[in-house]
Amino acid sequence: MVAPTTPAEIGGIGHSLQRKEDARLIEGQGNFLDDIDLPNTLHMAILRSPLAHARINGIDSEAAMALDGVLAVVTGDLMDQHGLAWMPTLSGDTQAVLATDKVRYQGQEVAAVIATDPYIATDALELIEVDYEELPPITTPQQSLEEGAALIRDEKEGQTDNLAYTWETGDQGATEEAFAKADRVVTLETHYPRSHPAPLETCGIVADINSVTGQATIYMTSQAPHAHRTLFAMVAGLPEQNIRIVSPDIGGGFGNKVPIYPGYVVATAASLLIGQPVKWVESRTENLISTGFARDYYMKGELAVTDEGRILGLRVNMLSDQGAFYSDAQPTQFRAGLFHVVTGSYDFPAAHIDCKGAFTNKAPGGVAYRCSFRITEASYLIERLVQNAAYEVGIDPAEMRLRNFIQPEQFPYETATGFVYDSGDYPTALRTAMDEVGYEDLRREQAEARAEGRLIGIGIAHFTEAVGAGPSRTYDIAGLKMIDSAELRVHPTGKAILKLGVKTQGQGHETTFAQIVAEVLGIPANDIKVEHGDTNHTPYGLGTYASRSTPVGGAATAVVARKLADKSKKIAAHLLEAADEDIELASGVFSVAGSPDRSVTIQDVALAAYTNLPEGMEYGLEDVTYYDPPNLTYPYGSYIVVVEVDPDTGVWQVQRMVALDDCGVRINPMIVEGQICGGLTEGFAMSAMQWITFDEDGNCIGANFMDYLVPTAWETPRFELLATEVPSPHHPIGAKGVGESATVGSPAAFVNAVIDAVAHLGVRNIDMPVLPDRVWAAIEEAS
Amino acid sequence: MEVNITINGSEHASDVEPRTLLVDHIRRTVGLTGTHVGCDTTSCGACTVLMDGTPVKACTVLAAQADGSEVTTVEGLKGADGLHPIQSAFTDDHGLQCGFCTPGMMLVGASLIAENPDPSDDEVRWAISGNLCRCTGYINIVKAIQTAAARVAESSNGS
Ligand code: FES
Ligand code: FES
Numbered sequence: 001m002v003a004p005t006t007p008a009e010i011g012g013i014g015h016s017l018q019r020k021e022d023a024r025l026i027e028g029q030g031n032f033l034d035d036i037d038l039p040n041t042l043h044m045a046i047l048r049s050p051l052a053h054a055r056i057n058g059i060d061s062e063a064a065m066a067l068d069g070v071l072a073v074v075t076g077d078l079m080d081q082h083g084l085a086w087m088p089t090l091s092g093d094t095q096a097v098l099a100t101d102k103v104r105y106q107g108q109e110v111a112a113v114i115a116t117d118p119y120i121a122t123d124a125l126e127l128i129e130v131d132y133e134e135l136p137p138i139t140t141p142q143q144s145l146e147e148g149a150a151l152i153r154d155e156k157e158g159q160t161d162n163l164a165y166t167w168e169t170g171d172q173g174a175t176e177e178a179f180a181k182a183d184r185v186v187t188l189e190t191h192y193p194r195s196h197p198a199p200l201e202t203c204g205i206v207a208d209i210n211s212v213t214g215q216a217t218i219y220m221t222s223q224a225p226h227a228h229r230t231l232f233a234m235v236a237g238l239p240e241q242n243i244r245i246v247s248p249d250i251g252g253g254f255g256n257k258v259p260i261y262p263g264y265v266v267a268t269a270a271s272l273l274i275g276q277p278v279k280w281v282e283s284r285t286e287n288l289i290s291t292g293f294a295r296d297y298y299m300k301g302e303l304a305v306t307d308e309g310r311i312l313g314l315r316v317n318m319l320s321d322q323g324a325f326y327s328d329a330q331p332t333q334f335r336a337g338l339f340h341v342v343t344g345s346y347d348f349p350a351a352h353i354d355c356k357g358a359f360t361n362k363a364p365g366g367v368a369y370r371c372s373f374r375i376t377e378a379s380y381l382i383e384r385l386v387q388n389a390a391y392e393v394g395i396d397p398a399e400m401r402l403r404n405f406i407q408p409e410q411f412p413y414e415t416a417t418g419f420v421y422d423s424g425d426y427p428t429a430l431r432t433a434m435d436e437v438g439y440e441d442l443r444r445e446q447a448e449a450r451a452e453g454r455l456i457g458i459g460i461a462h463f464t465e466a467v468g469a470g471p472s473r474t475y476d477i478a479g480l481k482m483i484d485s486a487e488l489r490v491h492p493t494g495k496a497i498l499k500l501g502v503k504t505q506g507q508g509h510e511t512t513f514a515q516i517v518a519e520v521l522g523i524p525a526n527d528i529k530v531e532h533g534d535t536n537h538t539p540y541g542l543g544t545y546a547s548r549s550t551p552v553g554g555a556a557t558a559v560v561a562r563k564l565a566d567k568s569k570k571i572a573a574h575l576l577e578a579a580d581e582d583i584e585l586a587s588g589v590f591s592v593a594g595s596p597d598r599s600v601t602i603q604d605v606a607l608a609a610y611t612n613l614p615e616g617m618e619y620g621l622e623d624v625t626y627y628d629p630p631n632l633t634y635p636y637g638s639y640i641v642v643v644e645v646d647p648d649t650g651v652w653q654v655q656r657m658v659a660l661d662d663c664g665v666r667i668n669p670m671i672v673e674g675q676i677c678g679g680l681t682e683g684f685a686m687s688a689m690q691w692i693t694f695d696e697d698g699n700c701i702g703a704n705f706m707d708y709l710v711p712t713a714w715e716t717p718r719f720e721l722l723a724t725e726v727p728s729p730h731h732p733i734g735a736k737g738v739g740e741s742a743t744v745g746s747p748a749a750f751v752n753a754v755i756d757a758v759a760h761l762g763v764r765n766i767d768m769p770v771l772p773d774r775v776w777a778a779i780e781e782a783s
Numbered sequence: 784m785e786v787n788i789t790i791n792g793s794e795h796a797s798d799v800e801p802r803t804l805l806v807d808h809i810r811r812t813v814g815l816t817g818t819h820v821g822c823d824t825t826s827c828g829a830c831t832v833l834m835d836g837t838p839v840k841a842c843t844v845l846a847a848q849a850d851g852s853e854v855t856t857v858e859g860l861k862g863a864d865g866l867h868p869i870q871s872a873f874t875d876d877h878g879l880q881c882g883f884c885t886p887g888m889m890l891v892g893a894s895l896i897a898e899n900p901d902p903s904d905d906e907v908r909w910a911i912s913g914n915l916c917r918c919t920g921y922i923n924i925v926k927a928i929q930t931a932a933a934r935v936a937e938s939s940n941g942s
Contacts, residue, residue: 018874018875018877019874019877021882022873022874022879022882023874025879025882025885026857026866026870026871026873026874026879026882026885026889027817027857027858027860027861027866027870028815028816028817028818028856028857028858028886029817029858030817030882030883032816032819032883034810034816034819034820035810035816037811037814037816119800119802119803198917199881199883199917200819200821200827200829200881200883200884200915200916200917200918201819201821201881201883202821249881249882250881251819251821251881251882251883252880252881252883252917252918254917283823284821284822284823284824284827285823505881506880506881506882506918507880508880670877671877673877674877674880674918674919674923675880677919677920677921677922677923678880678917678918678919678920679920680920681919681920681921682917704822704823704824704826705822705824705826705827705915706824706826710915710917712908712911712912712913712914712915712921713907713908713911713912713914713916713921713924713925714908714909714912716908716920716921716922718922719920719922
């Protein structure tokens with residue numbers, strides 16, 4: 001690891017500085033959405049469909065309206081009168097705000113009650129009578145695309161089937177050629193199940209629209225407040241200068257808080273019509289059944305390999321379950337996100353991917369759950385395939401990877417799907433992790449255990465992510481380019497304020513972004529206040545998801561700090577009566593080259609910026625930068641998991657989990673490791689227990705934390721963390737982003753470990769979550 | 784109905800609907816918003832408070848049931864001589880990220896170390912197994928609770 005260049009008092013890059021955000025949070029003084037209590041606030045509750053597919057023949061809200069304390073019952077018809085019954089999605093589809101014609105999934109929004117008290121609003125829901133005519137539900141994408149399947153989106157002009165989209169990438173001809181040359185083809189068919197980010201705080205809004213001034217102040221659990229402001233302006237037709245989105249402290253996001261949900265639109269419309277603030281906070285059940293699911297891809301991957309274990313090509317066919325509306329939150333040109341990285345960490349010439357998405361009677365969403373748009377699915381598939389290929393060829397899974405890795409000297413490396421990886425040293429990463437875990441010894445122990453009838457498995461995943469979307473030539477969301485920004489102002493006393501377009505949800509931006517400025521200007525990080533989340537007080541940006549804060553917002557911060565450093569050097573030269581080019585800056589001290597005793601501090605310079613300037617210079621020490629990244633960044637890691645599987649019950653226990661991450665330069669190693677531990681836990685969760693499934697009537701199984709299992713401290717494995725640090729060559733401080741790496745990379749490591757324990761029996765796949773009964777059944781079937 | 788609850792040392796007498804949950808009473812009537820709500824099935828522990836010293840999930844206790852009791856919320860952890868050791872340990876060991884689970888985690892941790900001055904890794908994990916955290920992976924929470932325990936033990940040995 002690179003040693004910090006600033007002293008601890010300054011706390012620049014590389015210091016494990018304590019977090020500035022903690023002080024308020026440990027005293028219960030955070031300000032989360034539900035803590036906002038404006039005078040005269042009304043409360044909203046949403047009536048949701050109990051059925052997965054039904055026609056609505058009528059809604060009787062008379063009894064609900066008569067309840068004391070109820071001000072309004074909003075239905076789809078009322079929304080329709082204002083042109084707001086439907087809204088555009090982030091993937092170019094439309095989504096019902098409140099159902100007018102049919103309900104298309106269980107949990108869909110049908111009506112909303114506005115009342116003086118949240119208990120009364122909920123009481124009133126029970127008094128609303130909806131006349132439903134049941135329709136047969138379609139609960140799998142396979143059924144959905146069958147000939148003659150009922151049309152889910154019958155309202156959509158030109159839609160004659162249940163196909164949501166098609167997408168393909170790569171070179172089909174070259175891939176066919178590669179397969180023709182292969183000694184063998186290794187095939188894996190698997191389902192990446194539907195999951196939900198389930199941050200501990202659910203989604204919510206307080207919409208406060210002043211009917212006289214037209215000022216709309218909207219407090220929202222938003223990972224992307226600026227983008228949301230623009231979308232509100234576009235969808236609701238509100239003048240953008242009157243919209244202020246405030247995203248307060250957020251209790252975790254993980255992608256769940258990227259989309260605009262129907263509840264936000266209804267609450268905003270209600271506040272506009274009634275002229276009082278309207279608050280809506282989802283219950284956990286509402287959160288799990290209606291907002292932002294993730295994954296749900298049926299994947300078939302084929303790898304063309306030689307008998308020596310060289311990969312020649314990759315072919316993938318996929319089918320995604322989109323739910324009732326195509327509302328994936330992803331860049332416009334990317335129908336299946338950045339699935340392109342399915343070529344993984346390996347050097348081979350040809351790949352072809354073919355993908356379809358289907359509408360079903362399930363909740364829409366398709367958010368990137370702690371993932372840079374479908375990268376989790378891609379990493380999972382290639383890492384599972386490579387492991388299976390090793391078994392088929394008869395070489396060790398680690399050796400299989402080492403034979404096919406992109407080599408350090410090949411960077412920048414263009415993959416078969418056209419992504420240009422920036423930097424890396426994959427062999428060193430894998431070998432370091434193998435040394436740490438004691439790989440050779442473990443393989444011996446595994447063989448000995450097998451002889452005694454015990455099942456030990458060693459699973460590897462070596463993933464490469466593509467994060468930090470993205471360059472404006474390729475990346476936009478709803479037409480908005482995926483740039484981000486930073487505005488920095490140094491006050492006369494040398495204390496600074498940094499304003500960001502990105503928005504923390506627990507990642508620690510108030511600390512790490514101050515450290516970037518501290519590194520460049522030498523102002524102590526604790527003297528730098530970081531503001532974010534309020535669109536009236538921060539520059540424009542697309543927000544925090546897809547691990548883009550450090551790659552894009554962090555880059556903007558470094559660039560704006562450097563701009564101020566340049567101006568500061570000129571001021572220092574003036575103060576020191578030296579030539580501009582002779583001024584050197586280190587840890588906040590400007591000195592004259594060759595005579596280090598002639599110096600001034602950044603604090604001196606800050607005061608001079610407002611009091612004593614060189615001739616012709618403009619007062620002040622502030623600037624703003626909008627950063628358009630030249631490329632994505634490509635963090636990677638080598639994860640090794642050791643499990644023991646009980647052959648009689650299928651229960652598996654993690655014995656070791658060694659995780660080496662290379663996210664480039666680490667701004668705050670403590671925070672980086674915290675992100676990795678959290679991500680590994682979510683990866684473990686998905687591999688072991690966490691999924692949302694449906695019965696044949698379309699009832700959601702996984703509608704609360706008793707059915708949707710997220711790991712507690714008791715089940716969560718212990719992790720051993722390692723690091724290498726290959727900087728990104730194009731990022732101003734060499735950082736790559738890390739918030740999602742562990743969630744992306746680890747599921748394959750856990751699953752590969754279980755498969756490895758039973759691979760000698762011939763088992764090659766167990767779908768996630770790898771539940772004990774599935775393991776047991778796989779063992780039974782194989783033996 | 785009339786309930787009288789001592790919250791963080793001060794008495795709060797109020798007229799509540801019988802169905803009012805303790806967590807709503809604390810958040811909405813008393814106005815202490817450090818106690819959070821993360822679920823509707825008593826699963827997450829974000830709403831944890833101490834009732835007469837014992838952790839309870841305030842979403843599953845009626846305000847009426849707390850009548851006459853002493854309740855401690857996160858706002859009551861800090862004493863006259865500054866932060867409770869559990870609070871400083873959570874910062875020092877990076878035991879929080881978004882901070883939403885943190886009040887509940889700290890209260891369970893504080894009550895654990897009051898009873899068990901030197902809890903093992905497994906004992907801490909078992910104690911907090913009714914509290915979910917979606918951010919940290921628990922490792923640093925466990926560490927923070929053990930750090931706090933050690934600091935409390937050290938200061939009581941010293942005195
Ligand atoms: S809110 Fe009380 S346990 Fe979840
Ligand atoms: S710190 Fe976010 S839920 Fe625990």
